[in-house]
Amino acid sequence: MTQTFTLDGKAIPFADGQTIIQAALAAGVFIPHLCYHPEFKPHGSCKLCTVKVNGRQTASCTMRAAAGMQVESNTEEINAERRALTQMLFVEGNHFCPSCEKSGDCQLQATAYHLGMMSPHFDHFFPNRPVDASHPELLLDFNRCILCSLCVRASRDVDGKNVFALSGRGIKTHLIVNAKSGRLADTDIALGDKAVQVCPVGVILRKRTGFAVPIGERTYDKAPIAETVAQEGT
Amino acid sequence: MALTDLHAEAVAGIVDRVAQRYRRDPTCIVQILREIQEACDWISPAAIDRLQAVLGVPRTKIEGVAGFYSFFYTRPRGRYRILFSDNITDRMAGNLPLMERLCGNLWVEPGKVSEDGLVSVDKTSCTGMCDQGPALLVNNLAVTRLDAGRIDEIADLVRNAVPLGEWPAAYFAVADNVRRADILLGHTLQPGDALRAARDRAPSEGIAASNMRSWREGLPHGLGGPAATLDEIKRANLRGRGGAGFTTGLKWEACRNAPLKPGQQRFVVCNADEGEPGTFKDRVLLTAHADLVFEGMTVAAYTIGARRGFLYLRGEYRYLLDHLECILKRRREQKLLGPDILGIPGADFDIEIHLGAGAYVCGEESALIESLEGKRGTPRNRPPFPVTNGYLDQPTVVNNVETFAAAALIAVKGGDWYAAIGTRHSAGTKILSVSGDCERPGLYEYPFGVAVRQVLADCGAGRTQAVQVSGPSGVCIGADEFDRRIGFEDLPTAGAFMVFDDSRDMFEVARNFVHFFQHESCGFCTPCRVGTSLLKNLMDKLHNGHGSPYDFAEIEKLNQLLQSMSHCGLGHTACNPVLDTIAKFRPAYERRMEHNDFTPAFDLDRALAAARQMTGRDDAGAHIPAEFGEDA
Ligand SMILES: Cc1cc2nc3c(=O)[nH]c(=O)nc-3n(C[C@H](O)[C@H](O)[C@H](O)COP(=O)(O)O)c2cc1C
Ligand code: SF4
Ligand code: SF4
C-alpha cells in the first residue's frame, strides 16, 4: 500500500525518505523553490518552499514526508510571505531584469511572477558587487547572486572541484571562487562543469552567447514556472 | 632573499607548527586559524596557501570559515586590534565617547587601521563584562572598567608598542561579583564528589523509564550507577539553562539510547558560547566553579556512555583558556578525567576546549557543532537533532554550562532534593546576570519563582523603567509587570537581567539590540539575512526622525515573516525587542515621528554626506535645505 500525506486537500503519495517537495513535484504539484534542485542535497536556505505542516511552518525541501501529514502550501498567507521573500532577494542584490541575459529563463523572476510580485516594496540596498570578467569564456555577475549555493554543491558534489564557496556572514555573505587571486580565470572551472549550468539566476553566464534566444521566446515566456516545473516533475 | 620570501617562510613555519599540533585535522580549522592569527596578527593569503597544502582542503573552505567569524582577519588589522564592547550597557556606561577618545589619541578612524599599521579600533557585540563595563578586547583579551584615564594610558602603551604581556595586570582583572549565592554558587563539593556519588548510586525503585539497553560498549556488565544517575536527573526535573528549557533527563536518555553505527561514539558538549548580550554567569561559573562544570560533563558522559567531550568557549573568554586547561590537567592527574576514571575499567572520558571566534549564532547548538567540526557556524536543518546526529553525525548531548553544574549537584544530592527547590515546573535555582542601572551589578542566584521586584530591590535599582529579561531575544517588561516571576511558567530566562531606569530611552535600547541581531545573523536564510538588515534600516530611519506610523505596520509584517520563515532562533526572535518596546514604551517611538502619515525614507541632504566628506566641504552650499530635502 502506498503511503500518502495531504497537500492542500489532495492526497500525495510518497516513498520512504522523500521530502515533501520531492513527493509534491512528482505528483505534479508545484511548490515554489529556489535553492532546491532535484539532483542535489537540499540546502534549505531560500525558504521559498516553506509550507505549514500540521500548523507549523517548515521548509518542504528538507522535511521528510510522513504518512498522514497535513500540509498547506498554496494559501494566501503563505504565498504573501513567499512574495515578501522574493522582494527581499530583489532588493538585496541588483536585479535589472530588462538588461539581464537570464531574463525569461530566470527562476527568481519567474517565481516572482508566479507569486504576483508587483513591486520590490522594500528599499533597495544597492550593494556594490563588482563583476568578474577574468575568465575567457565565463562571466560572473555577482549582482544577481541569491546565495542559493547550487553552484557550490554542483562543483563539489558533481564536478569534484570546489570552484565556488560562500564566505562572509549575515548580509555580507558572498560567493567566492577557488583561487588565491580571487578571480575565476585562475580556477580550474571548465565549460562542461555542472556548476556552470545550475545557477537559477543570471550570475554564471557564458560569454558571447548572449541573447541567442530572443526575449519573449524563453523558458518561462512560454509557460509559467508552475506549469514548467510540474510537468518536468511528473 | 627578498623580504616577502622571508615573510612567507616565517608564516609557513608557523602554519606548519600549529597544524601539526592539531594533527593536521581539518575539523580543527577554527582553532588552527585562531592560533595562526595569534602568532601572525592576521590570516594572510600566504598563510591560507600553506594551510590548504598542509591540511589538504580547498582554499575556499578555509576562506569560507575565516570569512564567517568576526574575530578572524583576512586583511591586516594592526598589531593591536582593539574592539569596544557595544552592548546597550556599555553604551549607558559611555563606551562611545571613550572609543572616540582613544581614536583621537591614536589618530585612527573607528573601523580603520592606523596609517602606520599599528592599531585598529572598532566595536564588537557584548563581550560579557556588563557588570564591569565599559569593556574592550585587545587582541581578544578583555580589559574592563574603562575610564578616560585608562583609555589615555592604553593609547600610550599602544603608541610605544609595549607588548601586551607588559601591560598592567590590573587592566585584565575580571571580578566575579557574586552578590547572592545559593546551592550552585555556594556549593562545597570537592572534585570527584559527584563522580563518586554517581558511581555508587544503585538503581532505585520508582522511575523505570531509563532504558537499560546496552549503552556503553566496554563498561563492566551490570553497572547500575549510570542508569541510576540518569533517574536522579529525571527525578530532579532539571531543565536546560541555555534558554530553551528542554528537559535534561530526556535529552540524556535520548542520546544514551541513540543507536551507534560501527566506529561511532557519543559526545558531551558544554555550550559556553554565552553570546546573549547581558549574560555573564557562565564566565563566573568557569572562573570560580570550573571543577563543578567539568564534573557535570563527566557525570553526563558516565550516564550516557560518552568518551569525548568539548567545551565550546566563546572567543571573548580567551583569557580563561589557560586557567581551564590547568584544571583539566589537574583532573587528569586526579584520575577524574582520562582512562578508567575513578578506577572503573572502561570509564574513559576526556575534554577538549574549542574557542569560538566572535559569532553569537554559534551558541545555537547545531551551529556550535558545525563550528566544532571546523566549519562556518550555520545552524543545521533539524530534524535530525544532535542527540542522534550531532558532532560528526554521532549522538551528542549539548548543554549549557549552568545545566552541567546543576547536574553535578544532583548527582550528589539526588533528584528529590533538587526538585523540592524552586517551583512546580521550574526546579532548582537560576543564576541571573544583573547589569545596567543598579548599584550592585553581578550574579544573583535565586530559587526559581523569584519576583522581578525582589531582584530589583536586591541589586539596588531605583526609578526602574524596564527590565530586559533573557537578553535581546527575551522579553522587555515594564514597571507594571515587576511582580512577574522568573521561571518557565512566566518569565523563562537564559540569565540576562538588564535594568533601565527612567532616564533611558527605550527606543535606543531596542535599536541597539536590532543592530546586534543584524550583525550576528549568519546569513544562511533569506528572511533573517535580509530581514534583520531591513529592520535595522527601519530603526535607523526612525532614529533619524524619518519615521511614520506606517513603519509600525512594516515592523509587524517583518516580525511575522521572520517568525514563520527563519531557519533558527536568531531570526525567530530578532524582532522581539522592537515589538515589546512599541507595545510598552510607545511614546519613545512617537517622539520620533515627525510625520504622522507618510514620509520618504530618502533624505536628500543626508545623501550628500559622502560627497561632503570627499570634498571636505560643509558650508551652506553643500547642504540641501530642509524644505527641499524633506517633505518635498
Ligand atoms: C541564536 C541562538 C543562540 C544561543 N546561544 C546560546 C548560548 O550562548 N549558550 C547556551 O547555552 N545556549 C544557547 N542557545 C541555546 C542552544 O541552542 C541550546 O538549546 C542549549 O545549549 C541547550 O542546553 P540546555 O538544554 O542546557 O539549555 C542559543 C540558541 C540560539 C537559537
Ligand atoms: S537574475 Fe533574474 S531577477 Fe535578477 S536581473 Fe536577471 S532576470 Fe532579473
Ligand atoms: S552564483 Fe547562482 S548558483 Fe551560485 S550561489 Fe549565487 S545564485 Fe546560487
Ligand code: FES
Ligand atoms: S527551496 Fe527549500 S529552502 Fe530553498
Ligand code: FES
Ligand atoms: S540567517 Fe541564520 S537563521 Fe537566518
